[in-house]
Amino acid sequence: MGQGTSAYDQSELAEFQDLTYFTKREVLHVHKRFAELAPEKVKQHGRNPTLTKEEILLLPELAANPFKERILEVFSDAGDGNMNFEQFLDMMSQLSSKAPLETKIDFAFKIYDFNEDGQICENDLQKVILFLVQPAVTGATLTSDERNQVIKNKSCRVSNKKEETVLTEKEISAIVRNVINEMDMDDDGSISYLDFKHGMSKLNGFEESFKVTL
């Protein structure tokens, strides 16, 4: 354990073990990964420093994810994406393979509910779709500003690409319609938490794919 043992003593580890889905060993591993993101900061501020969003996004496991900023926003207390180790641990715990399906569904709902109104509405869905196809269209994972730009242009069109590789606005709205058709149980035109939970619990492979393992 070496470094890990010095960071947290057994009782603290036991505490973390009780509070998260991790075992002690995993907690230490997560801490190691966390400390690697910003070694100086960790040195300066002791073991529970607050890292900025950008620093946390250095993590390769998150970097490739189009929803990475959203994940951090949802999980940081202030909603700005900065988090300290405990929050980070909490996040990783709920993203880990041991977290139950329900937790994951809750988490996913929060991520996809961009405007945080408790419903995934058409706008949210459009954003989700654009986020999903954006790496394919632009060929890169963008920063949030760039992404915002893409989202503004909605069709996600990049001029020199063939028609096949982009989604037209019409197509997007067709997809949105279809998703809502499939998921919306109460016919209110948007996906409520319940609809979402119901739909996700029978989704193929969601539990497997919705996890980040450090």
Next chain:
Amino acid sequence: MADKNDGEDKDTASEKKGVHDEEEENITVQVVASGALSESDSDDGESPTHAVIRSQERTVSGGDIRLSSISPGAATPSDIPIQGVHFEDPERDPRILTEEDEIGDPATLLPSRTRHSSRRRRETRQEVRDTEEQPGPSQEGDVEMRPITGTFSRSRSSRRSLRDTLRAHSRRSVKRGPGESLNIMERRTLRREELNQMEQFEIKSLPFCTWLGYKISLSVSRSWQKFTESLKDFRIWGGHIREVEGNLGSGVSTYFRVLRWLLMINTLNLIVALSFITAPGLVIYYNHPEAQTVNVEYNADDKNCTNPDFFNETDTDYAEYGNILFQFLTGTGWMEKRPLYIGWYRSLNITSNNIKYRDSGCNITDDTYRCDTFKNALIENSDEREYDDKRFTNFEQLLNNFECDIQCPSTTQERSCNITCYKCGNYDCSEVNRNTAYYNLSGDAGMFDCYSPLGSEDTWGFADCQFPLINETNELGLKCSGCKREGVIYNFALAYVLVGLSYFVLSLLFIIKNMMKLFKKSAAEIVGYNPYSELVFGGWDYNIANKESAILKSKSILKSLKEELTCDDQKEKFVSTKEKVLLFLLRVFTNVLCIGAMGGVFYLYYEVYEKKEDSNPCSKEEESALTKLNYNEIIQSYGPALIVSASNVIFPIFFEVVGNVEMYQFQSTRINVTMARSFLMKLFSVVAYLYILYDTINSTQNDEDDPGKKVGWKYNCWENFIGSELYRLIIIDFAVFVVALLTTEWLRRLMVDHNRFIREKMGITEFNITKEVLDICYKQMIFWAALFFSPLVSVVAFIEIILMFYFKKISALRNVRPPEKVILNSSSSTIINIVFIISLLVVFVPIGFIIFTFKPSDKCGPFQNYDSFIEPVNAIIDKSGAFKDIILDNLKMTSVVVVIVVVTIIIIYFFYSLSSARQLTIQLLREQIKSENADKKFLIEQMKNVRNPNSSSSVIEDKIPDKRKEKKKKTSSNVGSYANPNLKNKI
């Protein structure tokens, strides 16, 4: 039970609080009606009062909700302390909310309910003031978090039993329960509080014994937890699979998961095979040198040279390294004298010259082999035996009748002799082997020990025997006394056949266990396929940690979305009759083509085998027995295996081409059809191979010569022959795998790297998950088939899977790209499981047929004295009286197979029906949601009309604004807040 429960809840609660309004009842009913929550947990050690209180607390405490069942009339309201017991509105618990909302909560919007809820809230506030220990700064007024903290604070004031606290703790209610909706700091505060509280309890007020009991149970549960968690930490190849997952997505990692899973199955087989077959086999081998001699003999007297694999046994061959390697790869020669094959193993009752006694016509059928009855056999039943009328005038004669050999060195003063006696057991002549006997010829009783691996039975008998002995009728006999059964003889034949069956049973159980898990997890998986939401919400693979893969994944999502859209368009597309007919004809043609191709391959197998047969190995003996490697021979011995393996590589490609020609409307149909064909092809090739092996060993010539013989086998040791053929297939298959890997993946990668044209035209190989999984399934089928004939194939399988894993992983990370369309994603492991079960059963049918009906060869293996492989089992069943008359006839032979298959089908069907039953429930609940939502809308509409007839604001708008305000309080990092936004508005 539920009715009772809620009735009492209501009673006690209302009496305590003095609240008697109808809404109270409404709510309570709802808690219990949410069904999933109520779980009987009667605790006899507690007073009724406690039970009642606890039931309420549990209702509130969320995560580990267990409504205790209360016996009728248990609640005595007067006993209940007023102070500190608050009836908690279940609404405030997020967990309950979600449960409840699953079936819809129309009442939340009713005006009466609103009023009621606000009253609840006041009460809550009151409670906040009452109990000071509110963790976290943001507690005041935050309704979401109240219930949990409330539980603990109340548990102090009420007389909640310590046991509950402890239990709650050992279940880690903090972690698993409603704590989810608190952030980590808040949860920590809760936990500390709870621990403190427990300590207080421990220090105070408890009798020592109870305290000790709690302590012990706590520590036991803790250490168990620790143990299971350390098991969880240990997951073989976890890192590698994660790496693959990160680079190529979870689809490709499925392949590696399946490999890991197979490794587990094969490890199980390995353990069973090594511990129950190979290890005892080695013990027997080294402890009984006489067995060793036989081992060689069975080949040496193989004068007819009918077995092509036994031609090069002379020791000189070993000197040739090339030869050794060759033999290692073909599994012949010296390999056959190693424990690799069944033929090497001996049952203990086999000796070098037992054949002589088999022919001597003994047919004693009762249990005379035990020493005590042994005596009887001679003296009491004397008139029935062939030696009855003889007077044993001298010792030699006596022993002769018992078929004993005596070797006495003439010079030995104390006249110690070695006596070996044989007599007949149930099935055959077996040996009573005596070490050293002392006797004197004058007729004095001599004593000697006999140890006897008696027949095929499971006991060792030790006896002090006296002989010669003259009884009342002046008969001479052998008297054994003090015979006791000591230790347990290892019935090797029985062990072997049981292990042979257990490979299948264990694997089957393993697969079924896996399937059960899947069935449980996803009862609704089969019905209700929602392609769009699957792509949009479940499409992204969060495991991906690599930019290129992310782009590929995104492309694949884009493509699938497009495909879905075009599919929707095409569904309406009209197809003319002419086109339909043409398409039909085309598909008939392609199917015929596929079947024809398979038939062709079968014919090819057959031809090659005939050729192999024709080249008689006897003639080779003159050719200085393979001093040089004969390439012709390599081809001959590898020919059939090579064809099988090659066809398994080529055919899937062929099917893919055919599938492309067939013009399927949807890509997924094409992939499924291709997969089904490849799978059938693999099943077929294994069965065909086994059939050809059977055809080869089953010679009719012997039958013509000797019609009386039961079954004639062409080979002296046909089990070895089958084993070596299958072993060879495994080796070849692995070689083909390596070659295919090198060419299709590495070579292509190199070409792509160096040639622009190829790069643009082809790109690197796409990882075809279906094909690869079927490929390992095929390999596993051969393992299963071979295991019975060569136990050490389990080792080969174990090593091969590990090698495959690493080869594939290294290659996958460098040379392949993830598939564009993932048909087999990780959750379709149900399909994978079914594929494996089918393969297992398909392999089991021929192997089971062999085990149950074939006559084992007489020259080798542990079964040489039996009529079938299953006979040791039957013998055991025969012997155990309980079974004897009742089930004996029913439980033999093929019926066993039938039973196994039927049981399997029943189990699968059971789980299947379970899942479909759940689907029905889901369907019903869905209906309910819909109707209730309609109600809700109607009521809201009504309400609005009453309030403000002019406004026509929509339902949704009504919910949103308040919700946003709530959201501004950043304390609600709370999932529950989503659970029912309507409710929050109303509070």
